[in-house]
Amino acid sequence: xxxxDTSFLVDLLREQRRDAFGAxxxxxxxxxxxxxxxxxVHVMCELMAGxxxxxxxxxxxxxxxxxxxxxxIRYPDERFAPGYARLVSALRRxxxxxxxxxxxxxxxxxxxxxxxxxxxxxxxxxxxxLMLAEY
Numbered sequence: 001x002x003x004x005d006t007s008f009l010v011d012l013l014r015e016q017r018r019d020a021f022g023a024x025x026x027x028x029x030x031x032x033x034x035x036x037x038x039x040x041v042h043v044m045c046e047l048m049a050g051x052x053x054x055x056x057x058x059x060x061x062x063x064x065x066x067x068x069x070x071x072x073i074r075y076p077d078e079r080f081a082p083g084y085a086r087l088v089s090a091l092r093r094x095x096x097x098x099x100x101x102x103x104x105x106x107x108x109x110x111x112x113x114x115x116x117x118x119x120x121x122x123x124x125x126x127x128x129x130l131m132l133a134e135y
Contacts, residue, residue: 001036003109004071005118006046008135009039013063027117027135038072040108042101074108083111087127096126106130 012024051060106127109116115131
């Protein structure tokens, strides 16, 4: 399983809109066919919030629905709150901070023991136990 961050999906959607093959499209092409692609529900929340600010939100929502049909959306389960608490506590002890939404997204990937594909290495590099994949 591989988790996708908001930054990756925004880049992928932009590439699709421009009908241009770019770094995000290339990354997906190079993944094994059997690789499961997942997103945290928090990533979908960020994408939907962005779509509602678009000039044509209905079209953006439709694109997100089509995209989400090809992904496994990971929802918090009974492991999530304790996992999030451990992650945030470890960050605080180390003197590091991470935006709340990024901590939620990271928690989902850590719990799945999955790499997180992101353009924002700086946002996630401080998270203990999180594997990052760049494109």
